[in-house]
Amino acid sequence: MLSRAPCPPLQPLVRMLWASEGAEASTEGGLERVLPTGAMHLVFRLSDSPLRLLEGGRPQSVGRTVVGGARASYYVREVSQPVSSVGIQFHAGAAPLLLGVPAHTLAERHTALEDVWGPVVAEMRERLRAEHSPHARLALMEQWLLARLRQTRGALHPAVELALQRFAAGDGVKDVVDATGYSHRRFIVLFREAVGLPPKTYTRVLRFQDALARLARCPDQSWSDLALDAGYADQPHLHRDFIEFTGLSPGRYRALRPGNPNHVPIPSGGPVGRSKTFKT
Structure with missing residues (x-):
């Protein structure tokens, strides 16, 4: 997979651009758990196969151009077919400035990008398919995002910007809310929207x-x-979050040793677990 930082005008909004050529199809069972990161992403799948999630033991097709909302839950997806894709990962709070919709309306689910940006998405997908190198596809994606940026207005709310900086430094919610000068309820609304x-x-x-x-x-x-170093009160506290965010015990996660910490292969015949995917 090819990945790089965006050009300077996009850097406040976009953390990374990436392009893959024939990726996935890498797990024996053809399924993987994708763990929550709190970030939003956008993906153009250039191959014919759509994104397919496993819901209640049955596959659900999402589409080929997808916005992945911020999540606090894992989901299970099929990775049985090789896929060429181009995508971006947003900085927290930045996606609404390019997408034009509040972030909480996209959270905990996958949404077809056409439902957000309309028919221009299909045209852009065909333009990306016409390019024959990952570098060219990233350059085209970057140009498209720059054009979208020139059409947008507004900026990240100062209270949200401050909060993201303080949360990254490990500060607690109450202290951050006090620092913003907003009421707790109003701050939650601002933060969820962004x-x-x-x-x-x-x-x-x-x-x-x-x-x-x-x-x-x-x-x-x-x-x-590990629990203490990461700021948990104790090992049981970490264990509870592991179960909630991965559907696995810490020991089982360690035994699987995923190459990417947030993409956990599901062995053939292994239990899928409690998927929280949402139908779209």
């Missing part, structure tokens, strides 16, 4: 992602040390 998740939920996902990153760096670290 980010998609309530602030307390978002900070829990951030802490869990920190734990996964630490585990990837030190895969043999004890769970008790």
Whole structure:
């Protein structure tokens, strides 16, 4: 997979652009759990196969151009066919400035991009398909986003911008709300509109992602040390979040040793678990 940072005008909004050529089809069972990161992403699948999620043991087709909303829940997707894709990952809070809709309306689900941007999406997908290299596709995607940016107005709300900075530094929700000068209720509304998740939920996902990153760096670290290093009260606290965010026990997750911490292969014949995907 080819990935890179965007050009400077897009950097406040977009964390990364990426393009893959014939990726996926990499797990024995053809399924994987995708874990919540709290971020939003946008994907153009250039191959014929649409994104297919597993809901209640049955596949649900989402489409070939998809907005993935911010999540605090994992989902299960099929990865049985090779897929060429182009996508972007947004910075937290930035997606509504390009998409033009509040983030909470897209949260915890996948939405067809045509439902957000209309028929121009199909034209853009065909233009991407006509390019024959990942570099050219990323350049075209970047030009398209720049054109969208020139059509948008507004900026990230200062209270949300402050909160995201403070949450990344590990500050608690109450202290951050006090620093913004807004009431707790009003702050939650502002934050959900920009980010998609309530602030307390978002900070829990951030802490869990920190734990996964630490585990990837030190895969043999004890769970008790990992819990404390990542800011959990104790090991049972980390265990509860693991079950909620992955559908797996910490021990089972460690045994699977996923190459990408947020993409956990489901072995052939293995239990899928409690999927929280949403039909679209």
